[in-house]
Amino acid sequence: MIAADDELIKASIQGDADRAAVLLAQGANPNTTGVTTAIGRGNTALMWAAVEGHWAVVQLLLQQGADPNWRNSAGFSALMYAAESDRREIVITLLDAGAAIEGTNAYGETVLMAIARKGHADIVQRLVALGAPINAGNKIGDTALYLAVDNGHAYVVKTLIALGAEVNTHNLGGWTPLMMASARGDLDTMEILIQAGADLHAKNNWGATALSEARRSFRSHQAVALLKQAGAME
Template sequence: MAEGDKPRQLLRLVQEGQLDLLQEELSPAATKDLAPGRSGDTLLHHAARHGHQKVLSYLVEELGMDPELFNRDYKRPLHEAASRGHLECVSYLLERGASVDCLKKADWTPLMMACTRQNLEVIKALVEHGANPLLKNKDGWNCFHIASREGHPHVLQYLLDVSPRSWDTESTISRTPLHTAAMHGCLEAVELLLERCQYKPDSRDRCGVTPFMDAVQNGHIAIARVLLEKHQACPTAVDALGAQALHRAAVTAQDEAIQFLVSELGVDVNERVRSLQHTALHYAAKEGHTHTIQTLLSLGADIHARDGKNRSALHTACAGQQAGAARILLQAGLKDSPDATGTLAQELARKPEVLQVFQESNVST
């Protein structure tokens, strides 16, 4: 075997868990000459990542490798084992004295990484060895926040049992676990959080976004209903710019959510954003969401509505170089407005395909 192939061969044996062959290739003296790869991962990292506890114990006990070795991201073997849900490796490393709350890059602990999965036994092992559920990473998330994103109710139940105040946390931009669960569509988690935690209705993050807005703009209508029924969420609450859930749903093209807000909840389809005076139609046109434009028009959106700069939805479509949106608005009747398709709209149209829409619609330039 060529000298340069030796590290790759050893790495493959570790990843495949072939302990017998590894023992033939390695010796305590040989490990001293093994340089980690670009990531800084050692053979210990790879053994822990792939869940080979026997290989891990051989590397530590027979070859004297330090279980606290870290890579370029300061990730230890315990981080690797915890993040992949390998209970035997986690238990072994903890028994060998691995630091339970060691930090990798961005201040993630092994417990936080374990909470990205639903292996409750791994989480229990870490907690029973002293892991602190209240530690936060650089974004201000603790392990409960992370578990809320993943939406595993049994993990959340356990964390609340061992750390009853773990729910009472906010990220660096003031987002709660309820925001996160609603945003990611974790219905069971949302129901659990509303049942066992004491979040204030319509709590706002730094941008003024509520959990209801998060649910709606991501199309999670079932969660929006639960927040309305069990948490007294306000469907017309506004964010820091004065935008409602309706406007945010128009930006993300959530047509079903828009139907829900307008048809079921009675939200005014022509409601304006306080700061810009945009309607939902302006936002859909700017983003080029043609189907959403059609949905809004079918619900009674005012095609002639002007924003604070006296611009119609057609103007925002042209400014965004959205040919499809401009075509629908022209076909829907905007060309019949005296000045809606005047000089300004066409000045905003820079792309040939947008200008062509005006020509096709027989609008004079």
């Protein structure tokens, strides 16, 4: 069934659920990786459908026995692809199907980090409940909290803190979540971090503080005032 398997890969990439159903009925392997290519080496039909955002095909493949925990030669799973591609409904569907949350991408980022970056607080809660390491850092030391801050997701920041995320982490450059929020002029996130005990006087590797970064932000007046009111000093 090599030809049918290859056609199933194509149907999964294209999002053609009807064609995929026919091929599966004809005996195509739901866990096929099809033709091995330099791009997508070892990717299953489920992985392709997940990364391309074809929810109907994902559902069909799972119903027909596709393994949600299959990993390709790079160690990626369908869940990791879906999370990084911001395929919210597919992430939920894969978790419902028992997809494992372990593993990292080439940058050392977990599924939790990817979901925090995309701003899905409810899935963040679910992943932490499943045992995702909340304070893990990627290869440059960014945590899920830092990535949520960096992308302006105040509610995810609040959710992570409530779940036990550490607010005073720093990455390899010495940047803390509060420094990043201040640099962005993100007043809501700054206030959340300050209330959670963020260090107002931490310095990064270049000697910058939350206050000095706030001065460079597009809301410099309000951001500086907020920090000084909380006790930040020159």
